[in-house]
Every structure is written in C-alpha cells, then in structure tokens.
Amino acid sequence: MPSIVTATPPADAHFDFVIVGGGTAGLALGARLSAHPHLSVLTIEAGHDDRGSSLTQSAFTYGQTRGTPLNWNWETAEGRKMNGGRTLGGSSAINGVVWTRGQDAQYDSWNELLAPEERGVGWGWGGERGLLHYMKKSETFHEPTPEQRAELNATHTPAAHGSKGPVHASFPSSAHLASRASRAGIKQEAFIQACKTAPGFELFAGEDVNAGRPTGVFVTPLSLDPTRDDSRSTAAEAYLTPVEHTRSNWTVLVGYTATKVLFADAESSTGLRRAISVRIAPSPPYASSVSAPTPAASPEHEFVVHAAREVILSAGAIHSPALLQLSGVGPPELLKSLGIPLEVALEGVGRNLQDQAGVPVLANTDVVDTSPRIQNALAFPDAEALFAFGGTNGEVPDAESVLAVGNAGAEEQGARTATAMPTGDGVVSAEAWRAIAAVQMKNMFHDKAPLAELFFLLAGPSALGMLTWGLLPLSRGHIFITSTNPFSPPAIHGAYFTHPFDMAVAIASARAARRLLRTAPLRGLVREETRPGAAVPDPDGDGGSDADWETWIREVYVAGDHMVGSAAMMRRELGGVVDARLRVYGTENVRVVDASIVPLQVSAHLCATVYGVAEKAADLILEDFGVVAPSQ
Numbered sequence: 230m231p232s233i234v235t236a237t238p239p240a241d242a243h244f245d246f247v248i249v250g251g252g253t254a255g256l257a258l259g260a261r262l263s264a265h266p267h268l269s270v271l272t273i274e275a276g277h278d279d280r281g282s283s284l285t286q287s288a289f290t291y292g293q294t295r296g297t298p299l300n301w302n303w304e305t306a307e308g309r310k311m312n313g314g315r316t317l318g319g320s321s322a323i324n325g326v327v328w329t330r331g332q333d334a335q336y337d338s339w340n341e342l343l344a345p346e347e348r349g350v351g352w353g354w355g356g357e358r359g360l361l362h363y364m365k366k367s368e369t370f371h372e373p374t375p376e377q378r379a380e381l382n383a384t385h386t387p388a389a390h391g392s393k394g395p396v397h398a399s400f401p402s403s404a405h406l407a408s409r410a411s412r413a414g415i416k417q418e419a420f421i422q423a424c425k426t427a428p429g430f431e432l433f434a435g436e437d438v439n440a441g442r443p444t445g446v447f448v449t450p451l452s453l454d455p456t457r458d459d460s461r462s463t464a465a466e467a468y469l470t471p472v473e474h475t476r477s478n479w480t481v482l483v484g485y486t487a488t489k490v491l492f493a494d495a496e497s498s499t500g501l502r503r504a505i506s507v508r509i510a511p512s513p514p515y516a517s518s519v520s521a522p523t524p525a526a527s528p529e530h531e532f533v534v535h536a537a538r539e540v541i542l543s544a545g546a547i548h549s550p551a552l553l554q555l556s557g558v559g560p561p562e563l564l565k566s567l568g569i570p571l572e573v574a575l576e577g578v579g580r581n582l583q584d585q586a587g588v589p590v591l592a593n594t595d596v597v598d599t600s601p602r603i604q605n606a607l608a609f610p611d612a613e614a615l616f617a618f619g620g621t622n623g624e625v626p627d628a629e630s631v632l633a634v635g636n637a638g639a640e641e642q643g644a645r646t647a648t649a650m651p652t653g654d655g656v657v658s659a660e661a662w663r664a665i666a667a668v669q670m671k672n673m674f675h676d677k678a679p680l681a682e683l684f685f686l687l688a689g690p691s692a693l694g695m696l697t698w699g700l701l702p703l704s705r706g707h708i709f710i711t712s713t714n715p716f717s718p719p720a721i722h723g724a725y726f727t728h729p730f731d732m733a734v735a736i737a738s739a740r741a742a743r744r745l746l747r748t749a750p751l752r753g754l755v756r757e758e759t760r761p762g763a764a765v766p767d768p769d770g771d772g773g774s775d776a777d778w779e780t781w782i783r784e785v786y787v788a789g790d791h792m793v794g795s796a797a798m799m800r801r802e803l804g805g806v807v808d809a810r811l812r813v814y815g816t817e818n819v820r821v822v823d824a825s826i827v828p829l830q831v832s833a834h835l836c837a838t839v840y841g842v843a844e845k846a847a848d849l850i851l852e853d854f855g856v857v858a859p860s861q
C-alpha cells in the first residue's frame with residue numbers, strides 16, 4: 230500500500246474525524262482513532278513531511294530549526310522569538326527531547342477547575358483513567374543498563390513506565406557523552422553534587438523524575454530511540470511511520486492549512502453549534518521575516534473537507550485558539566472588531582496562556598570538551614529550597630504574601646479591582662482569577678511542587694551553566710487574531726513577569742544558579758561567570774541585588790516554548806474553553822486535543838503530558854461513539 234501521507238488534497242471528501250494539526254497530539258490521536266478500520270480519519274498538517282531531515286532526526290541539531298520552514302518562528306508582543314514545530318510531528322520533531330512528567334498532585338488539581346459532576350472523567354494522576362496510565366500507554370521505556378546506572382547515575386522506578394507504547398524514552402548511548410568518565414560527564418556530575426550539598430538547597434537526588442514526585446535533582450531520560458540509532462522518537466516516527474503503509478482509513482495531508490471550521494446553518498436540537506466541514510488552503514511559502522507581507526488564501530486554491538462525526542483541533546497552543554477565533558468561536562468583542570460572525574461567545578478562547586521564561590546563567594571553564602554534547606541533568610527545587618538558597622535573605626514566601634504582592638501590583642497598575650491580579654486580558658474576571666490562583670497556591674505551597682527548573686547546560690566546549698525558569702507562572706497572557714487572513718500570525722502576549730511573584734521566582738532561580746557556580750565541586754570547574762557577570766554586580770559577594778537582577782532578566786529572558794492553557798479545560802465561568810471530555814463549550818462536535826487544554830502549567834517539560842492527554846482523548850472519543858478502545 231502506498232503511504233497515507235499525501236500532499237494532494239482530498240477535495241470535498243467525507244471523513245468521520247477531521248483532525249487539524251499533525252503534531253504531537255494530532256498524530257497520537259489520529260493513530261488511535263484510525264486503529265478502528267471502520268472509522269475514517271483525515272489529519273491536516275500545515276508543515277511538510279520532514280521525517281528524513283537531520284533537523285528532526287538528531288537531537289544534536291536542537292535549536293537549528295529556528296528561522297527555518299520547520300518552525301513557526303512566532304514573535305511575541307514582548308519581542309521574544311517563540312518556537313513551535315511546523316512539520317509532521319509538530320513540536321515533538323524539533324524539541325529538546327527531555328522526558329519528564331509533573332507532580333502527581335498537579336494533575337489531580339486539574340479536577341478542581343472542573344464542574345463537580347465532571348470530575349469522574351478521571352483527569353487526575355492515578356487510576357485506570359488517570360494520566361499516568363495514559364502517559365505509560367504512550368511510552369516504551371528502555372531501562373538503564375548496569376553500565377548506564379554506574380556511569381550516568383541513571384535510575385528509574387519500573388512501575389512508573391510503559392513498555393509497549395509508540396514513543397521511546399531512554400538514557401541513550403549518546404548521553405554516555407555525559408558519563409562520569411568524560412569531560413562533559415565530569416561537569417554534569419559536579420552540577421548534581423553541588424545541588425545536593427549547597428547549604429539551604431540540599432536537593433534530594435531523586436530516583437525517577439517521571440514517577441510523580443519530581444522535587445529534587447535528576448538525571449532525566451530523553452525521547453530518543455536506541456533501536457534507531459538514538460534518533461528522535463517524534464510523534465511522526467512513533468505513531469505514523471509504523472502504520473503508514475497499512476491503514477487505508479487514515480489520510481495525512483501535508484502542506485495544507487486549515488483556515489476555518491464551518492458550522493451547520495441551524496443549531497442542533499441540543500441548542501449547540503454543529504461543525505460540518507473544514508476549509509483548507511495550501512500553506513503559504515515560509516517567510517523569513519515576520520514583517521514580510523502575509524499572502525492571503527486565494528479562493529481558487531481553497532477546498533472543503535467534511536466531518537461526519539467530529540472536528541478536532543490539535544494545532545497547538547497558539548493555533549488551536551486562533552483557528553477557533555477565525556471560525557467565530559471566541560471573545561465576542563474581538564470577533565466583532567474583525568467582522569467575524571459569532572458562532573459561540575466564549576471569552577476564554579486564547580486567554581489563560583502560560584509560558585515559562587528562560588534565563589541563562591553561564592560561566593567559562595578550562596575543562597574544554599569539543600565532543601558533541603547532550604546533557605540531561607536538572608534541578609527542580611520547591612519554593613522552600615528555591616528561596617532558602619536563591620532568595621535575598623533566605624525568607625520563604627507563603628501563599629498569603631504572594632497574593633498580597635500580586636494585589637498590590639494590581640492596584641498600582643490600575644487593574645479592574647483591588648483583588649484582581651495584574652494579568653490584563655489574560656483572565657476573564659477577578660473571580661475566575663481568585664479560583665485559579667487558589668489552586669496554584671495549593672500546588673506551590675501545600676503540595677510543594679517544584680517551582681523552578683535549573684537545567685544544566687554545556688553551552689559550548691568551554692562554557693557551562695544553567696538555563697533557569699519559573700515553572701508555574703501566575704502571569705496570564707493571550708493570543709488574539711488580528712485579521713481575518715488565516716495566514717496572518719496572531720498577536721501573542723506572553724505577559725511574562727506581569728505578576729510580580731514570577732519575577733521573584735526568576736530572580737531566586739538565577740541567583741541560585743550563580744550560587745551553585747560558586748559551590749564545590751562545580752566551583753572547581755568555573756574560571757569566570759560570563760552571564761550575567763558584571764551586568765549584575767555583586768560587590769558584597771552575596772549574589773547581587775534584586776533590582777539589578779530584574780533589570781538584566783527583563784533584557785535577556787527568552788520565551789520558554791512551553792505554552793499551555795489557551796483553550797483550557799476548566800469551567801466556562803473560569804475562562805474554560807473545553808469541558809472534561811475536551812468538547813468546546815457551545816458546540817456539539819468540536820474538540821481541542823493538544824497543549825492548549827492544559828489548564829495549569831505542570832512542573833515538567835510538556836511532551837510526555839501532551840501524549841498522555843492525546844491518549845486519554847482517544848479513549849474519551851471512542852467511548853462517546855460506543856467504540857471499544859483497543860488496549861484499555
């Protein structure tokens with residue numbers, strides 16, 4: 230059978246399911262639905278099939294898709310470059326392959342943002358319908374060999390891992406470059422030792438970052454496939470390649486952009502809007518400059534494909550909300566201003582955006598290492614460890630003080646009410662914000678979820694340090710389309726550091742990194758701190774002032790590329806866009822299945838969570854249509 234991947238549109242064709250986006254979630258979902266031969270599935274991917282490219286195959290090319298057609302190369306309102314995969318496999322094909330999951334209590338708390346009657350859908354960590362089950366379902370974990378255990382410090386908890394899933398996770402031989410015997414390994418090991426012994430920090434060296442308790446310092450697995458020469462285990466390689474010549478009921482169209490979801494003229498008997506088709510057009514050629522004029526979709530090249538059962542948006546946290554808005558589902562004022570007829574008034578579409586902002590702290594070293602480097606060690610301190618070690622005076626904030634700081638900031642900035650957070654258009658109301666913030670506070674201070682990440686970085690043959698970021702931002706950004714041209718990039722407001730506590734976390738994280746560089750045995754490898762170096766003076770040797778750190782951080786921070794929340798699974802009055810079955814409120818048969826639905830950031834890199842979401846979504850959809858899931 231020829232490949233099911235095609236660049237020729239199936240004009241006017243009918244499918245049971247039309248999935249927009251052949252990325253991480255979209256391909257996982259397409260594979261699970263099409264495992265049932267009587268269901269027909271179309272996946273539409275704006276990018277191309279780049280499975281043969283070294284940019285998607287090799288983790289050593291990480292970062293090199295920036296400025297290429299394989300990357301959306303968005304620019305945020307703050308002037309930061311933001312990355313996202315624009316290729317079969319989506320962001321899983323260009324990401325940093327770090328394979329981690331959040332804290333168990335964080336997934337459990339998603340339920341608190343749902344209506345009580347929806348909590349049985351099972352969005353917590355454990356149980357038969359929980360995310361751990363589904364994250365394991367997506368995974369084939371390669372246990373570390375005795376040599377890897379000894380050399381890399383690679384450890385794991387067997388019960389936390391899957392053995393039959395499509396995505397490979399491993400401590401690959403390429404990570405041996407970071408083994409203790411190599412120069413890269415000596416550096417990574419020194420970082421781990423410093424995290425364990427720095428006074429106040431003294432992080433626990435965890436057994437397994439994926440077992441629901443990620444507070445500590447860890448050597449992480451990577452989503453690389455040891456059976457394929459340690460190449461990236463992308464959603465395309467994992468879910469599509471194995472079946473692409475055997476599934477006649479799945480079509481994967483590449484090079485086409487979904488430009489609008491079309492609804493039936495009449496409301497359904499349930500009073501909900503019913504999607505019937507999706508309009509598609511050839512993706513425009515890649516524009517190397519964001520200021521280049523955006524071509525319009527020309528009607529003679531547009532097609533319509535029809536969905537008999539459902540339209541599912543898996544276009545990622547930027548484009549899924551943008552496509553809803555283009556289709557008339559979103560904030561009424563925004564749609565009115567663009568002349569888009571309103572299908573469903575839904576204030577939360579595009580709001581509640583949470584990204585993490587990265588701040589690098591680097592030094593040069595005389596221990597030069599020119600081999601290709603892959604690093605996989607990170608520190609995940611909770612609030613107590615972070616502020617005890619990285620704070621100005623060792624004072625650890627609590628929930629009340631964090632809320633008080635935010636409220637004072639809100640008043641200063643003239644926000645809507647004294648109790649509103651200074652999140653601008655990112656939240657739908659002060660009441661919604663209070664309910665959401667209460668859950669986040671619980672995660673941070675009661676459950677002691679990791680608050681920051683210090684990712685060990687070998688930034689060149691003679692450079693080492695850490696990329697640091699706050700994991701659980703309180704700031705809320707938004708994504709709003711600015712035109713009815715589907716090819717115009719939406720306006721993305723990351724809203725980084727809008728909430729003052731996010732800056733406090735960023736400062737403590739960066740200062741902690743500076744102090745780690747001064748802690749043995751890492752100290753012995755450092756010649757001189759280069760970033761921030763003199764840009765954040767430290768005349769007293771206590772780590773530098775908050776004011777100097779803030780000025781520098783605002784200048785240098787980078788977008789974290791971990792966007793979630795822009796079509797959040799929450800109650801509608803909180804700004805939610807989908808219910809617990811991932812159905813868009815006000816519609817009968819439109820779902821969102823991707824990182825957009827994650828209502829609150831987790832203390833993790835996101836890919837494993839997104840696969841879990843997609844696996845669970847597949848079972849929910851199959852249940853809704855009375856189809857027995859193949860491997861429950």
Ligand SMILES: Cc1cc2nc3c(=O)[nH]c(=O)nc-3n(C[C@H](O)[C@H](O)[C@H](O)COP(=O)(O)OP(=O)(O)OC[C@H]3O[C@@H](n4cnc5c(N)ncnc54)[C@H](O)[C@@H]3O)c2cc1C
Binds near residue numbers: 321822
């Ligand atoms: C540079 C980078 C590094 C990262 N590093 C890590 C890491 O080390 N570990 C980790 O776990 N996570 C990492 N992440 C995060 C993780 O990869 C993403 O959160 C996750 O892959 C998102 O999955 P998704 O399905 O929501 O979106 P995506 O995988 O991005 O898929 C969306 C797909 O939809 C397509 N699309 C968009 N609009 C349309 C349209 N209108 N019509 C048709 N197709 C459309 C896109 O081209 C894309 O293929 C990283 C992300 C990036 C960008």
